[in-house]
Amino acid sequence: MTSFRAAFALSKEEVKNATPPGTSTLVEHLEWTASQTKHDEIRLVPQPSQDPADPLNLPFWRKLAILGVMSLHPFVVNVTSASLSSALPIYASTPKFGLPPPSFSKLTYLVAVNILMVGASNVWWVPLANTFGRRPVVLGSLLLLIFSSMWAGLATSFNSILVARLFMGIGGGPADAVSPDVVGEIFFVHQRGRAMAVYTVFLSFGSLVGGVSGGYIVASMGLDWLHWMNVLLSAITFVLCLVFQAETLYDRPHTTIVMSDDGEKAGAVTKEAVVVADSAPASSYPAYSYMRSLRLISYRPGIGQKFLAPYKAMRLPGVWLVSGWYAGLVGLIVTMSTIGPQLVAAPPYLWGRDVGLINIGGIIGAALGGIYTYLIADFTTKRLASKDIHGFSEPESRLITALPALFIATMGALTFGFVAQNPSSIGWVGLQFGLGMVSFGLMQAPSVGFNYLIESYGPVAGDCFVAVTFARSIVSFAWTFFVGDWVHHVGPAEPFGIFGMLMGLFGLATVPMIIWGKRTRIWTAKWVPEGSAM
Numbered sequence: 001m002t003s004f005r006a007a008f009a010l011s012k013e014e015v016k017n018a019t020p021p022g023t024s025t026l027v028e029h030l031e032w033t034a035s036q037t038k039h040d041e042i043r044l045v046p047q048p049s050q051d052p053a054d055p056l057n058l059p060f061w062r063k064l065a066i067l068g069v070m071s072l073h074p075f076v077v078n079v080t081s082a083s084l085s086s087a088l089p090i091y092a093s094t095p096k097f098g099l100p101p102p103s104f105s106k107l108t109y110l111v112a113v114n115i116l117m118v119g120a121s122n123v124w125w126v127p128l129a130n131t132f133g134r135r136p137v138v139l140g141s142l143l144l145l146i147f148s149s150m151w152a153g154l155a156t157s158f159n160s161i162l163v164a165r166l167f168m169g170i171g172g173g174p175a176d177a178v179s180p181d182v183v184g185e186i187f188f189v190h191q192r193g194r195a196m197a198v199y200t201v202f203l204s205f206g207s208l209v210g211g212v213s214g215g216y217i218v219a220s221m222g223l224d225w226l227h228w229m230n231v232l233l234s235a236i237t238f239v240l241c242l243v244f245q246a247e248t249l250y251d252r253p254h255t256t257i258v259m260s261d262d263g264e265k266a267g268a269v270t271k272e273a274v275v276v277a278d279s280a281p282a283s284s285y286p287a288y289s290y291m292r293s294l295r296l297i298s299y300r301p302g303i304g305q306k307f308l309a310p311y312k313a314m315r316l317p318g319v320w321l322v323s324g325w326y327a328g329l330v331g332l333i334v335t336m337s338t339i340g341p342q343l344v345a346a347p348p349y350l351w352g353r354d355v356g357l358i359n360i361g362g363i364i365g366a367a368l369g370g371i372y373t374y375l376i377a378d379f380t381t382k383r384l385a386s387k388d389i390h391g392f393s394e395p396e397s398r399l400i401t402a403l404p405a406l407f408i409a410t411m412g413a414l415t416f417g418f419v420a421q422n423p424s425s426i427g428w429v430g431l432q433f434g435l436g437m438v439s440f441g442l443m444q445a446p447s448v449g450f451n452y453l454i455e456s457y458g459p460v461a462g463d464c465f466v467a468v469t470f471a472r473s474i475v476s477f478a479w480t481f482f483v484g485d486w487v488h489h490v491g492p493a494e495p496f497g498i499f500g501m502l503m504g505l506f507g508l509a510t511v512p513m514i515i516w517g518k519r520t521r522i523w524t525a526k527w528v529p530e531g532s533a534m
Helices: 004-009 012-017 060-082 085-091 104-120 122-132 134-154 158-172 174-186 189-221 223-244 303-315 317-345 352-387 396-421 427-442 444-456 458-490 493-508 510-527
Strands: 027-032 037-042 256-262 270-276
Touching (some): 004 510, 012 510, 060 158, 060 174, 060 189, 085 189, 085 223, 085 352, 104 122, 104 174, 122 174, 134 174, 174 458, 189 223, 189 317, 189 427, 303 510, 317 396, 317 444, 317 458, 317 493, 317 510, 352 427, 396 427, 396 444, 396 493, 396 510, 458 493, 493 510
Antiparallel strands (some): 027 037, 256 270
């Protein structure tokens, strides 16, 4: 075990040669003596076992199907959460819950409490997923989302729909923590960047599409149908997950790295890393049928320790970094999507039923951010690994991708706030740009940030997600809860200026992690269980 002081006292060369959890040989440098040229080969990390039940051994079409349903899951959850935001001006002007109608500030509680529980509920969802499997948790939570959406559609009072929205948030929780864990369990390190980019695009589009569509659904079909559409979408997602989501909770065989010295060459010592996984032949494992992959229970003992694990994960510095990113970015998106329709419903805009169109800029920004991450994330990791003398892949190489996008998101928050403070006939363009810039940055939190946690702290990545989503829910809840009155009293510039400043600080925290992140992993290695669950 290495202390904090010892980790930061190591020389640069010692740090470069160290292999703490997260550092893996991604590129093999192979010398071809006949042609005197070098050939690089990508190594599969984690090393797959011979077991056909190993999620890494699933057919590629099956991995794509799982990626599809695990990406659809957060899309639908965020649609159910955000579709109400563009309908709030309508709720505030109709006697749905009696006279006088609830104020806009009070109606924002319907969004705030939902966002709070989406993150906070993972305090129990993830330990249950680590004990009984991913499938029962995803399917059970979707059933809760279906029935609580029905409740919202039948609610006749503000308090009733508020409680229904709370349970909808609980039902949506696993989309933020269990689904990305499933994606990380079926793809190798050199594939995860693109896979998580797909997941992130769907996750972000859910909030934005929901924000656009909600007002139109209410205007054409009525307030209740907003919730019945949520029921329909949740039911479709439940059926698709039931049919296509394989159980990916798997006890990966312990792997070790044996270092062997080759002193054949004069004056040179070459160290070769050999990954030793289970040696049992594939024929010794039971057949892995499609129906077996859909089993509903995969019990693992130690549920008490699993409930404590998310709190222990807060000792890991990377968790705090990604928590800051995710909390700031989602907090901005939620508050913008909540306040935006109110702004364009008032003069000089007067958009009426079209208030949801304020989210179009966010959709464009999310699309561009997704393309950027999809093209850059894995490319950067493989390129830096190929340049390393050992072929090492370091999780910190992914963080470089996020820096420009985090800066753009910070500028987007400031743009939105100051344009909103000074409305004009073309001010909506600035609002769209601000929301689009933040959406561009949001792509980095799950795509880059979650990948960083998976690769740095693989065996406890799910517990890290709990801490991250909990922080996200607290910040989003607080900002949404207070922003309505705050904007009413002082205007949008002050709150969004402060939110932008906080986002800038969260983004700047990335720089020391890029520089010293490997040293922190050397220090915290004692808290990350052995194995190759990366």
